[in-house]
Amino acid sequence: MAFLEIDHVTKHFPAPDGRGAVCVFRDVAFAIEEGEFLTMIGHSGCGKSTLLNIIAGLERPSEGGVVLEGREVARPGMDRMVVFQNFSLMPWMTVFENVRLAVRAAHPDWSRRAVTAWVQRYVDMVGLTGAEDKRPAALSGGMRQRVGLARAFSTEPKVLLLDEPFAQIDALTRGVIQDELMRMWNATRNTVFMVTHDVDEAILLSDRIALMTSGPEARLAEIVEVKLARPRLRAELLDDPEYVRLRAHILRFLVEGARREAALAG
Amino acid sequence: MSRDRIRVLLISLLVGALFLAVWQASVARQPKGKGLPGPAAVAQTAWEMLRHPFYDNGPNDKGIGLQLGASLGRLAAGYVAASVVAVMLGVTFGLSPTLYRAVNPYIQVLKPVSPLAWMPLFLYALKDSGQSAILVIFMSSLWPTLANTAFGVASIKRDYLHVAAILQLSWWRRLVTVILPAAAPAIVAGLRISIGSAWVAIVAAEMLIGGTGIGYFVWNEWNNLALTSVIFAILAIGLIGVLLDAGLGRLSRRLAWSE
Known part of the structure; x- marks a missing residue:
């Protein structure tokens, strides 16, 4: 049995005019192995973030279900931590307090000292040493998402759910934080499900990439394997024939999907 | 100090001085012992009252400090109780929009009622004027906190609740x-x-119940035709109001956050 199984999930939303329902995606089924980094890529509106929320337990599927280690998950839980696109840090808490909230929740029986040491370890790991007492409002987008990563990793979840985690970070910082995520993931080998529309990001980080057709009624088109050795270095990848082939394949899929969408709309 | 602040201060002082001058001029030509007292007479009364704020010569003759203290004690009791209840109800309503919509019509009807209108009911039910005054303060400080808490909780970003x-x-x-x-x-x-509306309500409540408090003091001095005391009491009520508001202003700055 697979570690995390997305079992024929369909999601309907109530139609905007209040009559009937709109199908976002239909019959999406795949499995993620333990320790695997799987990324889902697709255009806006294909429901990939909705699927991530369903895995997180924040939304319910209309049909089908999500099975983690043989158990169906229907509610949010600490075994599935989310890194949000908009960071979702508590703005009234400092960097340290934001991470501590999660560590305390994960280890209610730990002493104050043990919690403090653990929080500090993860704050250091994401390079925020010295910024512990700052509030999110005083941080750049990149630094805020480092807090988001520290918060998620610090609880050592079974599954990490990354919802376009770098979309709101400026392009120059994005690469640095992607590298940091890769380093952390190499150290922990968490099971990761990421959602993105950035092809390079998907190839750089993933073991496999799931391609979604455009919504409404999006479907899982195919899952491609990324056969590139780790650790991957951004600069070297650019000339790697496998990287070039994969990138072209995914881009072609996305462009053709968009064209078909345009044809349908026209 | 910046130029702008100096200008504000100068205009402010000028307005105050002008007011005092017009006041003094308007009372200067009236025969002694008739008409409104002037600022000099009020200042003299103020000086005497502030020299002995806590004397106690029986029920109808107490220092201004004791009277204000009695009012602040009632305010604290009624306001704290109302705030606790209002925050608890507000959180409940904020988390349950359905419940809030269901009870909102009743709140809307009760909200515009002057807290003093409850006084006869409280007096009849409690048979105690002191407790009734505290309940009037309770009623006057319930609704704004309740409505604001419900609104604040209802508009919490879903993301924060998702993380929780x-x-x-x-x-x-x-x-x-x-x-x-x-x-x-x-x-x-x-x-x-x-706290602003509670402080407004307490003066009227104490005029009704009598005994102690700044509201009773004002009414008592009016009965004695001691208008300098009334004017001084008005100033004292205003100043305490400013201090109460400033205290909560500090609290609000401490708890503020931005995204």
């Missing part, structure tokens, strides 16, 4: 670490309005 749900926080930790801090700016804004 993923971390599986107990309802108590969720309340203390997420809901109350997130809604704190709105709650304190409500508390600030509430």
